[in-house]
Amino acid sequence: MDWGNILELSMRELIGVQAIVFALAAIGINVQFGYTGLLNFGQAAFAAVGGYGIAVIVTTYDMSFWLGLVVAIAGAIVLALLLGIPTLRLRADYLAIVTIAASEIVRLVGRSASGREVFGGSDGITGFSNTFYDFNPFTEPVSFGPFEFRERVLWVLAVGWVLVALCTLTVWLLMRSPWGRVLKGIREDEDAVRSLGKNVYAYKMQSLVIGGVMGALAGVVYSLFQGAMQPDVYATNFTFFAYAILILGGAATVFGPVLGAAIVWFAFQFIDLALRGAIQQGYIPDWLMDSNDTGAVRFMLTGVVLVLLLVFRPQGILGDRREIALDAR
């Protein structure tokens, strides 16, 4: 097996588009879950709304790319309001169930044959990313050491990491503000905050909206990179991945989601390539697994890591054990 090659390909994923997308989604969940204690299990829905916002406006209705961006973000805000209004007054698990249901609703409606005219059915929508790539300042592939990036990828990476940086900065600024302290207060003891005269419901809603918009950005970046908006990308696993990433990096920390995303995608790529290599070389017998099974192994490992982290190190890599909302009822 060519370990050098495997390592090199895996290193690329440290800063790859997948890492960007899941970092954005996880930063959003961090605002909601890490800082406010809201269990949003529907981040996939926000991402899908972001992706559909652009795709539907540009391809289906043939309107401007910029309007698409606005619709993507407005869509996420509306979705957050829709989900928040019935559930934010209820116990945490109601929000969890409703958001996970919402993410399936968005996906099922998106892939339905009856909505094919607008949402493109299960094949999804293509042909909306031209405007984005027209702005690409990179005209030829660029190499950093052993890594060569094609101009298209480079442009997505540049925009994506700027977005990640902006979101991280926003979270950092928000969470050191009085507003952020109220959020943390809600996470620690909702009733205490309420008795101080704060409108807990409104703060929760604002947190849900901000996190949701970041989720929509994740969807926008991913669909622009793929050049296609496919509903099945945004199944519930998308959300669960983002949670695993957030908890690995450290919930309620500013850099936790970014660190988590980079590590997780590096590890995924590495495990995938190493397993495939081992199968090709015959180190792993055929009856045990073939190269189609590597995907399943990756998901199983995600599950194992999630369980082990929460049992033994719930604060993740960067977090502070006293600062997480895991004991709330």
Next chain:
Amino acid sequence: MQKLARCLGALLAVLAAVLLATPAVAQGSGETIHGTLTYQDAPVAGVTITVTTADGADVGTVQTAADGTWEVPVPGPGDYAVTLDAATLPSTAPGVARDTIETTVNPQQRKVVLFRVGTPEDDGGEQPAPEGEPSEGGEDETPGSGSAESEAGGDVTATGGNNQLLQLFVSGLRFGLILGLAGLGLSLVFGTTGLTNFAHGELIVFGAVTALLLNQAGIPVLMAALLATLISAVFGWGQDRGFWRPLRKKPTGLIALMIISIGVSLILRYLTQFIIGGGRETYDEYTYQDPISIGPISITPRDLIIMGICVVLLAAVALALTRTRMGKATRAVADNPALAAASGINVDRVITLVWTVGTALAGLSGVFFGMIQGVDYLMGMRILLLVFAATVLGGLGTAWGAMVGALIVGIFIEVSAYVVPSELKTAGVLVVLILILLVRPQGILGRRERVG
């Protein structure tokens, strides 16, 4: 409790004997792609259909028979493209929505591919299954209902008008009863421990897959179903004793436990994929039966018996909860664990019992779902959302609520197919769930209390 266990055991044995007496229809192995071509409910004959492999090599060309059916044997599992030659359509048929359908055939699958004859602008036509999704088409799919997202009820014979509504209602009743069986464990575990178990869907799959593996090892389906239920019970017992109880003792917060359950569900779900692959598998018996007519409705004997077992088991649990000591203890723990413990109830024993019985029932319901829709590794997630909808609808944590909610969800999901496209019926139920939370967050039977 022992009484309850004995009752359940005896019931299962009796019902197994009854089921064994009903004939099963044998099915062939070997992969084929087949379908029925219809236009306005009439078969279309003499249309040329060609199957090629993904890289364009010809596999076979057939003409549809007088009853509109066609079948092309394929050399093995893989990706194929099925093309309908629109030029050979009769002049009465205006065209076809999509004349080429790409599809993936899994090992031993008889893949259904349906062309939607109509004006080319029509919506619909069959969609290719996306990667990783279970592909549509088990043995028992009837034309018009083949969709990867379709839930139970794929084998309802469609007839016209009120009759169809009635048929859908019965199908919904069947679905709701199985769902009730599946959801009891979730609801009871939530009631006694406060854990919203996201891995509950995988407990359902666990039963289905255990039965499938036993069946593939040569054990008849009914024996396998019985064994799978028992193994599920052991699995539930072991899971609580070996995993959840130590976590509760640690102690671990409820939200942490919820996310842990997501981790568990990922592990179990992809372990299932690892073992049975990404396709849809079926048991070797009871996948298809000729329906019998009872008054205006037609139903297969298999479904009747499944519904009977569900009713009996649900009633047994309800009786056990109200009449037996252990059942009363369970309700006491659900009401107030600390007080229950103080009054001498062994809370840990109650919780272990709830896990054992809940997992066993979930496993059995998984076998039923497996008989009706086939077994695939994603079925847990699909059913879990409906179980959530059912329990929240009925009132989280109450056993009666779970049953009532399941019946409502089951009937609603099937009957809604009368107005909503069948691929959207799950989405419809979830929308209703959200709407109900708006008006009555404690659920239909939940106690009115502040839930936030």
